[in-house]
Amino acid sequence: MPVARPELSDSRVIAHVDMDCFYVQVEQRKQQSLRGQPTAVVQYNSWQGGGLIAVSYEARKFGVKRSMRGDEAKQVCPEIHLVQVPVARGKADLNTYRNAGSEVVSILSRRGRCERASIDEVYLDLTIAAEAMLADNPPECLETISEDVVQSHVLGLEEVGSDARENVRHWFTRSDASRRDKLLACGAFIVAELRLQVLEETEFTCSAGIAHNKMLAKLASGMNKPAQQTVVPFSSISKLLRTLPIKKMKQLGGKLGTSLQIDLGVNTVGDLLQFSEEKLQEYYGVNTGSWLWNTARGINGEEVKERLLPNSHGSGKTFPGPRALKTVASVEKWLNELCEELSERLQSDLEQNKRIAHTLTLHAHAYKSNDADSFRKFPSKSCPLRYGTSKIKEDALSLFQAGLREYLGQYNVKISGNQKSGWGITGLSVSASKIAAIPSGTRSIMNYFHNQEETFPQVKLSSEQLIQDAPLLSPSEEDSLESGGHLTLQSLEPWIACREENEETKYSMPLDRQEEDKDTCKEKLPDKETSICSSPGTSSYWF
DNA sequence: CATTCGGTCGAT
DNA sequence: ATCGACCGA
Structure with a gap:
C-alpha cells in the first residue's frame, strides 16, 4: 500500500460520504410504503429465501444481520419486508443502484475534487473550498449555525462538559481554534450542505466523516x-486510534489484519506504535510496512483522485452447487446473456460519457470432480475489446474455450459436450476495462466503429454528440449530421474512407483440438491481428 | 460446489 | 496479462 506524501502536518480537508444502506433506500424510494418499515434487499430468493444484501436500520433493531438468509431474517423479524434485487436476463441487475449512485455523485462533486469509491461512497477533497470559506465567511463570524451543522459529532468533545450540543456549537465558532480545526469546521459546514442537497434532490440520506486524510x-x-456526520480534529487522533481494533481500519479487515493479530499480537491500532518502521517493513515489505507505520499515527497521504466514473464494467453470475454448468453449450448460453448486459452498459457509457473500453476479460470458477487436482484455478483470459454485442459474445466464448483447454490440461480426455464431463463451471463473468475517453476527432470514432461494426451496426450517437466531438468534420458533413438526428454507423458509411479487408480472418485450430466437443464447434481465438486495438496502420488516431 | 455481484488496486 | 487481496450493498 504505497503512500503519497505522508505528513503529520497534513492540513487538507477530506470528507468521506457514505450512503446509508443504499440498496434499501433505493427500493424505499421506488416503493414509498416501505419507508420506516423493517426492510431488507435480497438476492435470489430461490434458496433459503435468498441472501440479504442490505438491511434497513429498523430491521437491524430486530436483530436482522446482513449475514443472514431471507428465511432467517423472517424468523427473527416476521414483519420484515424482503425486496428482491431486480432481475434481467436471468441474473441480478444492479443498474438501478448504479444509476442512483450516479445521481448522488453528481451532487456531491459540486464543491471539490470527487472520487467515486464504490457504488455509494465518495471521497471529497474540500481543502480549497474550506480555505475559501475560512477567508470569506468563517464560522466564528456567523450569528447562528444551521441545525444540521450543530448536529455534527466532533471527536474529543464528549468528555469536556455536560452539554454536548453547546460544546459542538462552541467548537465550531471559537475564534482561538487552530487553523486546522477551523478548516475542518468549514469542511463540516460544506458537507452538511451537500448532504442536505442530496436529501432534497434524491430523497437519500447519507453519513459523512470529515478529517485531514482519507483514512480518517x-x-x-x-x-x-x-444521516449523521463526524469530524476528526487533529487533537483527537491519537486517542481515537489507541484503542481502535485493528480490523476496523480499511485494508486491515482481511488477511493482513489477521496476520497482525496472530503474528505480531497487535489488536488495536495503538498496539502498532511499538514497532519501528524497519521492523514492519521486515515483516510486510517496504510499502506495506511504511503504510502500517503511518497508519498507526493517523498519517495517510493518499490523494483524492478526480474520478466520477468507474474504471471498469463487469457482468457475472454464479452457478453454485448442482446448478454448475456442465456443457459448453450452457456456458455459451449464459455467456451470451452476460455479454448482452455488458454490451448494453458499454453502449450507455459511450453515449453518456464518450468513453471506450479497450480490454475484454473473462473470469470463471470451475471444479473438476474426478481429479485430485480439482482445486486448480480457472485461468482468466483477456483480449482486445471489439464493440458490438455479437463480437463481444464471440470473443468471450473464445476466451472461455481457451481457458477451458488450459484448465483441463494438456491431454484432453475426450470430453463430449453433452455428457457429464467431470467439470463444472460455478461462476462466469465478463468485464470491460482500460476505459478511456474518446479523443477529439470524429473521423477516428466513425472509423473505429465502422471497422468493428459493419455486420452489426448498433451504435447510435446523437448529432449533438457527434458534432461536439467532430472538429474534423467539414461543414457539409455537419449539415448531414444535423438533419439526420440519430445516425447509425451504416448511414455514416459513405463518408468514411472504406478500408479493405475486414475479412473473416479467424484461424482454425489444429485438428487435434476440434473433435473435443460437439458444443465447441467454433474453435477460434480472438484474432489479435484483426483486432482494432493492435492493428497498426488501420485507422484510429489514438492507437 | 451454497453470500451474490459487483468494484479497486498492487504484485508479478 | 493474470492473479489475488480487499471492500461493500
Whole structure:
C-alpha cells in the first residue's frame, strides 16, 4: 500500500460520504410504503429465501444481520419486508443502484475534487473550498449555525462538559481554534450542505466523516449512522486510534489484519506504535510496512483522485452447487446473456460519457470432480475489446474455450459436450476495462466503429454528440449530421474512407483440438491481428 | 460446489 | 496479462 506524501502536518480537508444502506433506500424510494418499515434487499430468493444484501436500520433493531438468509431474517423479524434485487436476463441487475449512485455523485462533486469509491461512497477533497470559506465567511463570524451543522459529532468533545450540543456549537465558532480545526469546521459546514442537497434532490440520506486524510474520513463516516456526520480534529487522533481494533481500519479487515493479530499480537491500532518502521517493513515489505507505520499515527497521504466514473464494467453470475454448468453449450448460453448486459452498459457509457473500453476479460470458477487436482484455478483470459454485442459474445466464448483447454490440461480426455464431463463451471463473468475517453476527432470514432461494426451496426450517437466531438468534420458533413438526428454507423458509411479487408480472418485450430466437443464447434481465438486495438496502420488516431 | 455481484488496486 | 487481496450493498 504505497503512500503519497505522508505528513503529520497534513492540513487538507477530506470528507468521506457514505450512503446509508443504499440498496434499501433505493427500493424505499421506488416503493414509498416501505419507508420506516423493517426492510431488507435480497438476492435470489430461490434458496433459503435468498441472501440479504442490505438491511434497513429498523430491521437491524430486530436483530436482522446482513449475514443472514431471507428465511432467517423472517424468523427473527416476521414483519420484515424482503425486496428482491431486480432481475434481467436471468441474473441480478444492479443498474438501478448504479444509476442512483450516479445521481448522488453528481451532487456531491459540486464543491471539490470527487472520487467515486464504490457504488455509494465518495471521497471529497474540500481543502480549497474550506480555505475559501475560512477567508470569506468563517464560522466564528456567523450569528447562528444551521441545525444540521450543530448536529455534527466532533471527536474529543464528549468528555469536556455536560452539554454536548453547546460544546459542538462552541467548537465550531471559537475564534482561538487552530487553523486546522477551523478548516475542518468549514469542511463540516460544506458537507452538511451537500448532504442536505442530496436529501432534497434524491430523497437519500447519507453519513459523512470529515478529517485531514482519507483514512480518517472513511473511519469517521461509519461512526455515526444513519444521516449523521463526524469530524476528526487533529487533537483527537491519537486517542481515537489507541484503542481502535485493528480490523476496523480499511485494508486491515482481511488477511493482513489477521496476520497482525496472530503474528505480531497487535489488536488495536495503538498496539502498532511499538514497532519501528524497519521492523514492519521486515515483516510486510517496504510499502506495506511504511503504510502500517503511518497508519498507526493517523498519517495517510493518499490523494483524492478526480474520478466520477468507474474504471471498469463487469457482468457475472454464479452457478453454485448442482446448478454448475456442465456443457459448453450452457456456458455459451449464459455467456451470451452476460455479454448482452455488458454490451448494453458499454453502449450507455459511450453515449453518456464518450468513453471506450479497450480490454475484454473473462473470469470463471470451475471444479473438476474426478481429479485430485480439482482445486486448480480457472485461468482468466483477456483480449482486445471489439464493440458490438455479437463480437463481444464471440470473443468471450473464445476466451472461455481457451481457458477451458488450459484448465483441463494438456491431454484432453475426450470430453463430449453433452455428457457429464467431470467439470463444472460455478461462476462466469465478463468485464470491460482500460476505459478511456474518446479523443477529439470524429473521423477516428466513425472509423473505429465502422471497422468493428459493419455486420452489426448498433451504435447510435446523437448529432449533438457527434458534432461536439467532430472538429474534423467539414461543414457539409455537419449539415448531414444535423438533419439526420440519430445516425447509425451504416448511414455514416459513405463518408468514411472504406478500408479493405475486414475479412473473416479467424484461424482454425489444429485438428487435434476440434473433435473435443460437439458444443465447441467454433474453435477460434480472438484474432489479435484483426483486432482494432493492435492493428497498426488501420485507422484510429489514438492507437 | 451454497453470500451474490459487483468494484479497486498492487504484485508479478 | 493474470492473479489475488480487499471492500461493500
